[in-house]
Amino acid sequence: MPQYIVLINWTDQGIKTIRDLPKRLTTSKALVEKAGGKWQAIYFTFGQYDAVGIAEFPSDEAAVSAFLALGSLGNVRTTTLKAFKQADFVKVIEKLP
Numbered sequence: 206m207p208q209y210i211v212l213i214n215w216t217d218q219g220i221k222t223i224r225d226l227p228k229r230l231t232t233s234k235a236l237v238e239k240a241g242g243k244w245q246a247i248y249f250t251f252g253q254y255d256a257v258g259i260a261e262f263p264s265d266e267a268a269v270s271a272f273l274a275l276g277s278l279g280n281v282r283t284t285t286l287k288a289f290k291q292a293d294f295v296k297v298i299e300k301l302p
Contacts, residue, residue, distance in 0.1 A: 206261040207261065207265070208290070209268050210288050213256040213281050214281065214283075215281060222280065229280055237260060239271070244260050246259045256281075
């Protein structure tokens with residue numbers, strides 16, 4: 206399944222209600238699973254991003270659907286990067302003309 210790196214920042218609403226984070230994580234998991242995906246890991250960070258997640262989905266469309274739904278709740282903004290495992294990326298390079 207394709208993997209995605211998700212860079213996450215709190216919105217003003219998200220930081221004001223940070224004590225609700227455990228509940229929001231449960232909601233996030235449900236949204237991702239509803240779209241056919243799975244969180245593989247979520248790391249909370251400091252610096253430019255407040256959290257970084259690694260998720261897998263059956264398609265780009267499923268990933269977009271889940272992260273739009275998550276963003277529409279108003280607590281986070283996400284930047285999503287499609288990730289390639291090393292072996293898969295080497296296969297792409299091997300097909301170069």
